[in-house]
Amino acid sequence: MTDVIAAEWIKIRSLRSTFWTLGLTTLFVVGAAVVAARADYSNFPQYDHVQQAGHGFALSDAFPPVGFMAVMLVATGAGAVTVVSEYGSGLIRTTTVAVPARGSVLLAKAIVVALLWTVAGAVMSTLSFVVSQAILAGRHADVSITDPGAGAALLAATLVGPVCALVGLALGVLIRHSVTTMVTGVVLLLLVPSMFTTRRPWSAAVNHAMVWSAWQRLTRTYGPPDGVGSLYASFTGSWLVYALWPLAALVLATVVIRWRDV
Amino acid sequence: MIEVNGITKRYGRKTAVDNLSFTVRPGHVTGFLGPNGAGKTTTLRVVLGLDRPDAGTATVSGVPFRSHRRGLRHAGALLDAQQVHGGRTAAAHLAALARSNGLPARRVADVLEEVGLAEVARHRIGGFSLGMKQRLGIAAALLGDPPVLIFDEPINGMDPEGVFWVRRLFRSLAEEGRTVFVSSHLMGEMANTADQLVVVGLGRLLAAEPAAQLIGRAGSLEEAFLRLTSSSVEYRAEERR
Secondary structure (H helix, E strand, O other): OHHHHHHHHHHHHOOHHHHHHHHHHHHHHHHHHHHHHHHHHHHHHHOOHHHHHHOOHHHHHHOOHHHHHHHHHHHHHHHHHHHHHHHHHOHHHHHHHHOOOHHHHHHHHHHHHHHHHHHHHHHHHHHHHHHHHHHHHHHOOOOOOOOOOHHHHHHHHHHHHHHHHHHHHHHHHHHOOHHHHHHHHHHHHHHHHHHOOOOOHHHHHHHHOOHHHHHHHHHOOOOOHHHOHHHOOOHHHHHHHHHHHHHHHHHHHHHHHHHOOO | OEEEEEEEEEEOOEEEEEEEEEEEOOOOEEEEEOOOOOOHHHHHHHHOOOOOOOEEEEEEOOEOHHHOOOOOOOEEEEOOOOOOOOOOEHHHHHHHHHHHOOOOOHHHHHHHHHOOOHHHOOOEHHHOOHHHHHHHHHHHHHOOOOOEEEEEOOOOOOOHHHHHHHHHHHHHHHHOOOEEEEEOOOHHHHHHHOOEEEEEEOOEEEEEEEHHHHHHHHOOHHHHHHHHHOOOOOOOOOOOO
């Protein structure tokens, strides 16, 4: 198994696009955090005392939704492309003759993609956090990583990359077509949550089962959970969403890849 | 040894291969001939475990190819030279394949040398001509030093020097006792390279015999092929007046 994992690592690292993608995404995320933090820095004098003292915006500046929406998009696409490009070019046939145990190929791809995006996600999130808090420190409105919720937020911001990359990989196996895979990924991960309001219980249940909603809850997009009500999913539920989406998608992909002709 | 026993493969309503049986023996270059749509590529896919037949079985060295965890030491295949990622170098493409099967990295340099691509090992495949991609595909098939080799249209796009090289390579692989199975539409080339022939049309077996025997009866392989396949050609141009 380690040989197949090493082979998938050679494949991913031998493409220039891998590192361009990660580099540009990191720049974009950190840039978004700088913009968000600078906006709160300059608006700070107009905030009321409660806002100034609580600075609930500090975590959301570290993990700005616009930046991490981009991470989710790119990670989904990058996960998908590791397999969709093989189906598109036909390279998957050469791969399958070399490793007839198809489940092993999928598992190896999943491990490589997950590790790569965990490392990249950790770099992106840590940089975003450090840079944004350095800016907010000028108003004494920064948070430390030991403050309540900050550690979980950093972890959730890091892991959203591998979660989406794995879902993208599984969708790529199921759909095998690049544009359709990408559209499906965007709809499932980013659009569905906005179609389901959290004001009605059944609709909230769907909303809270989505990766985007889990990310928002864990990184506290709308500030600390006490004042937000049913807008947020539960803390444990959000981590479950992080675990179950890639797991379910990969189980389905494993069944399909074994049964279908290459 | 490749054994195909009564395989049938349908795609929707179309039957690509219809109760096909034949054996490809070691120590020979066996040509696999048939008009477009005869089911050659489908048969090769079933043999390599890529497609599941609706009926029948296919084995490579006595076992279904899919039962292997790793394949390159058991069979090497070139199915379509274009099926590569243009963004990778020749060396990276082969290194990933070698690594997946636990083959030593030195095999990559060996096979690149053998097919004459050593100088362009660090070049991206996207810039290769079709002939160079065919050589790369042959290199990939040779990586695991397998007893069975399968090539689908390996000389399309090759220059005369390349065609000559392939002919000698296939013969020497057969002389080493390997099973070499080569599909092609190029009659002249098959007549020069293959000593055994399997001819199919519309998914059915039309002939399986020594090349000399088939050619001897008809005068030339082209003539023999046209006679055999006259009733199983799907697409035919109108005669010009």
